[in-house]
Amino acid sequence: MTNAVSSAVSSSAMGWLDTKLIDLMPAAVYVCAAPSGLIVRYNQRAVELWGRAPQTGETGERFCGAHRLFWMDGTPLPRSDAPMAQVLASGEPVCDQEVIVERPDGSRIVALVNIDVIRDEHHNIIGAVNVLKDITERKRMEEESRRLIDKLRQERERLREAFERSPAFMAVLRGPDHVFESVNQRYCELLGDRAFVGKTVREAVPEIEDQGYLNILDHVFQTGEPFVGSDMRVMLRKAPQQELEERYIELIYEPLRSPSGKVTGILVHGVDLSERKKAQTQLAHIRQESERQRRLYETVLATIPDFVYVFDLDFRFTYANDALLKMWGKTWAESAGKNCLELGYPAWHAAKHDRELTEVLTTGRPVQDEVPFIGTHGLRIYDYIFVPVFGANGEIEAIAGTTRDVTERKQMEQELQRRAEELAEADRKKDEFIALLxxxxxxxxxxxxxxxxxxxxxxxxxxxxxxxxxxxxRQLTHMVRLIDDLLDVSRMNRNKLHLQKGRVSLEEVINNAVEATRPAIEAAGHSLTLSLPEKPIFLDADLTRLAQVFSNLLSNSAKYTKPGGKIWLIAERHENQLTVEVRDNGIGIPAASLPNIFDMFSQVPSDSEHCMDGLGIGLALVKVLVDMHQGSVSASSDGPDKGSTFCVTLPILNTVADLQPEPRVKDIHASDQPKRRILIVDDNRDACDSMAMLLNLLGHDVRIAHDGFEALASVEAFAPHIVLMDVGMPNLNGYDATRLIREQANGKAITIVAVTGWGQEGDRTQSRAAGCDGHLVKPVNLKDIEDLLCDLKLREEKIQVFGETTL
Structure with missing residues (x-):
């Protein structure tokens, strides 16, 4: 077109200014003079494209008559940089350059620019002509095509299962030679047991080479046009040595494309119609054959748990299998010919399916999604796919669909998500706990x-x-208490907490708890008010553990109450139940923290003024111990700075005769003990030396050894009464050393006590199995030693003690 303009005006340097040629052109055209770039001529189509009529010869209208220009990335394009300016400056034409034109009303279009220079008879450039084409719609369609291709790629994996389970025979071919990539079971049933994958169609199915199917495959691959065939005759062998067998099939060759739109393969799918064709030759009436086929398919589909159905082009059901009818709670007579809304679907649900079915009709492509629905099975989540059904003429004649109940899968996904979040939260709490510890x-x-x-x-x-x-x-006691708390956590996690229940009085429990927490309460200047029933109350309880419950609650109040606060412990009897409340006027508990207040490592958020020590174990231990006493515990608070209340409810022991106290062994004091020969075995020299000093001060004869071999030699030379045996030592550990000592002549008469940092029931069992008479948990203090000497005295009276040392 630009060559025509140039030719028309080349005969005169200025004659082209009056030509009417551009008015006759079917595209937007305008002419600029050189070198000024002033617009000297434009046609009506240029006005329509620009949305305005520029003034010819105006300086402000140089190079382009558009209101505003932009590059394709959206950045402004100055007139001085417009393609026309570049052509007039360089003399080089511009071909198929895309720019954005903004009209005065703000609307924008994409224009394709083609510019060529105009020369006079002396070959001098006297101007340039620009031919513009509005390609906005083409660009939109290109973008829509890319989107659809991306969607098809995403759908590929979802279609894989449908491919494997499809009642139709299916195969995927790749490349121009049609190499088998995959086939489903139906395809193998049609063509017999032969190797397909990795072979071309000619190699795997050589009998079809002269039957026209390879030519159709080539045509589909080269043109990208799908092929739909109905009642196609094909001669096949079920086995290499068998005769050719006549088969009839319905067949679709669907091109497979790469993201760029290039055909990379072909999807083959269809139905073997041979049995139906044989029946048609035997039946005189096509309606009888159709009825037989209907019954056949319904029998097959009735066994499928998925919903299978067909819509006509008005989106009314023309088929629904038994599974779908049961979900609706309707018969086929009640459902035939109705649409979703008429069958009771919610309006939004019916409208959603109408939109999707319209999309299938418009694009000829499947649509898949998930949706909740309340049917006879209750609220369930369903995954469904709508696919077009093509007729023999290639037109869509119906829409088929399948729906699968994926509720359990969704629930499993949600459960996995919940567990992942719980694990993440547990990991976070673990990190916080380690830092706090x-x-x-x-x-x-x-x-x-x-x-x-x-x-x-x-x-x-x-x-x-x-x-x-x-x-x-005090500080050492605090560290030991922390370690005890950690041991309690381990026992709780492994359900190894054990109670030694007996008949105990409430007064004794509360006195022990108050005695344990009095230093902390007095140090903070708190006042403690106790209110107990006048009549004695007895409980079936572990005195130590139950006192630990109330000491933890009192300690909690002392920690989270400002200095000079008030704490109340009030016990009341309600028939056969005891209620004990521990209240304070402290910082209170936020409502958000109450549901988790008894969780392990739970900490109530507080400012720095009230941020106290602790591992967040105490209240969790309270909950476990109260539950083990068949009681309950709850927490309440009116909010920050409103104090808190913890209420413990326990069953009361009704009669004195219900439980008798355990018989007590008579007290034996360390001062009454004879002086002993004691061997201390520990690879920690400081621990060994300090224990030896302590026992020497008590008047005992003490020797030390730093490993198992030294211990064996010392036992033979020293003949100790008692051996304090560290378990974890190099060379020869404490367990093995104990076994070897027991094998010596006087080894069985020696009292051997394991001394270790491990105090679980399994550790004590291991000590007993090695031959130890006792088990002490580090750090061992003077009271532990005195108790050991008492135990030895009792052992001499044929009483052996394996008790847990509580520090």
Missing amino acids: AHELRNPLAPVRNGLRILELAENDPQTMAQVRSMME
Whole structure:
């Protein structure tokens, strides 16, 4: 077109300004003079494209008559950089360049630009002509095509299962040679047991080479046009040595495309109609054959748990299998010819399917989605697919669909998600707990370390040394309490907490709890008010563990109440139930924290003023211990700074005769003990030496060994009464050393006590199995030693004690 303009005006330097040629062109055209770039001529189609009529010869209208120009990435395109300006400056034409034209009303279109120069008879450039074409709709369609291709790629995996389970025979061919990529079972049934994958059609099915099917495959691959064939005759062999057998099939060759739209293969699918054709030759009336086929398919589909159905082009059901009818709760007579809305689908649901069915009719492509539905099975989640059914003429004549109940799969996905979130939350709590544990274990170490230094500096100041020893004892007790809490956590997690129940009085339980928490309460300046029933109340309980319940609750109130606060412990009897409330006027509990207050490692958020020590174990232990006593515990609070209340309910022991107290063994004091020969075995030299010093001060004859072999030699030379045996040692561990000692002549008469940091029931069982008479858990203090000597005295009276040492 631009060559025509150039030819028309080349005969005169200015004659082209008056030509009417551009008015006759079917495209938008305008002409600019060189070198000014002023518009000197444009046609009506250019006005329609620009949405305006520019002034010819105006400086402000140079190079282009559009309101505004943009590059394709949306950045503004100045007139001075417009394609026309480039052509006039360089003399080089522009072909098929795309730009965005904005009209005065703000609307935008995409224009295809083609510009060529106009020369006079001396070959001088006197102007340029621009031919514009509106390609907006073409660009939109290109984008829509890309979107649809992407959607098809996503659908491929979902169709894989349908491919394998399809009642139709199906195969996927790749490349121009039609190499088998996959086939389903129906395809194998049609063509017999032969190798397909990796072979071309000519190699795998050589008998069809002269039957025209290969030519059809080539045509589909080359043109990208699908092929639909009905009642097609084909001669096949079920086995290599068998004669050719006549078969009739319905067949579709559907091109498979890459994301770029290139045909890369062919989907073959169809139905073997041979049996139906044989029946048609025997039946005189086509209606009878159709009825037979209908019954045949319905019998097959009635056994399928999925819903199978067919819509006509008005979106009314022309078929529904038994599974779908049962879900609707209707008969086929009640359902035939009705649409979704008429069958009771919610309006939004029916409208959704109408839109999807319209899309199938419009595009000829399947649509798949998931939707909830309430039918006779209740609320379920269904995955469904609508596919077009093509007639012999290639037109869509119906829409078929299958629906599968995926409720259990969805629930499983949700359960997996929930468990993943729980694991993430547990992992977060674990990290927080480890950080908090490290902090809590470091806290007592600083005053202990300082105390050691003070003892060095203040050896002549008895008062200071006494204060330091007291402080170090408190800090050591605090560390041991933390370790005990950790052991309780382990027992709770493995259901290894055991109660030693007996008849105990409420007063004794509360007194023990108050005694344990009094230092913390007094140190904070709190007042504690106790209110107990006048008459004694007895419980079937573990005295130590139940006292631990109320000491934990009192400690909790002391920690989370500002100095000088108030704490109440009120016990009341209600028939056969005891209710004990621990209240305070402390910082309270936020409503959001109450549901999880008894969870392991749970911490109530608080500001720095009230951020106290603790591992978040105490209340969890309270809950477990109360449950083990057949009781219940609850927490309540009116909110921040409104205090909190913990209420424990326990069953009361009705009569004195219900449980008799355990008989007590007579007390034997350490001062009554004879002096003993004691062997200490421990690879930790400081621990070994400090224990030896302690026992020497008590008047005993002490020897030490640092591994199992030294222990064996010392036993033979020293003949101890007692061996304190560390379990984990190099060279020869404590268990093996104990077994070897027992094999010596006097080994059975020696009292051997395992000393270890492990205190679980399994550890005690292992100690007994090795031959140990007792089991002490580190750190061992003076009271443990005194109890051991008492136990030895009892052992001499034929009483052997395996008790847990509680620090």
